[in-house]
Amino acid sequence: MKKQNLTVVGAGSTYTLGMMNSLIAEKETFPLKRVVFYDIDAERQESNAKATEILFREHYPEVEEFIYTTDKETAFSGSDFFFIQIRTGGLQARERDEQIPLSHGCVGQETCGAGGMLMA
Numbered sequence: 001m002k003k004q005n006l007t008v009v010g011a012g013s014t015y016t017l018g019m020m021n022s023l024i025a026e027k028e029t030f031p032l033k034r035v036v037f038y039d040i041d042a043e044r045q046e047s048n049a050k051a052t053e054i055l056f057r058e059h060y061p062e063v064e065e066f067i068y069t070t071d072k073e074t075a076f077s078g079s080d081f082f083f084i085q086i087r088t089g090g091l092q093a094r095e096r097d098e099q100i101p102l103s104h105g106c107v108g109q110e111t112c113g114a115g116g117m118l119m120a
Helices: 016-025 042-059 072-076 090-103 113-119
Strands: 004-009 032-038 065-069 081-084
Touching: 004 016, 004 072, 016 032, 016 042, 032 042, 032 072, 042 065, 065 072, 090 113
Parallel strands: 004 032, 004 081, 032 065
Antiparallel strands: none
């Protein structure tokens, strides 16, 4: 099976490390050659990247290249797949998505109900 090139957009997310663990678990069915992290928040991304470097070194040495960047050209060139996990407006928007419905007596959860509709 051909090894794939993957870009993770929004790699500073708290969900990123779980995603990387899932990819490690599925490396036989979805082999990776290169993984690129891209995020506009370099500091958050770097924390996840450092942890991912350790995960790959210990559990997925078959990955030939792992880089993280804030440069779109680097991030989007040559990838076969993209995982996109962005939150428009950042955490401030998430807070509004949760608080506005609550102020009207509705469930304020960020992914369903009125909060989820606001996020959409």
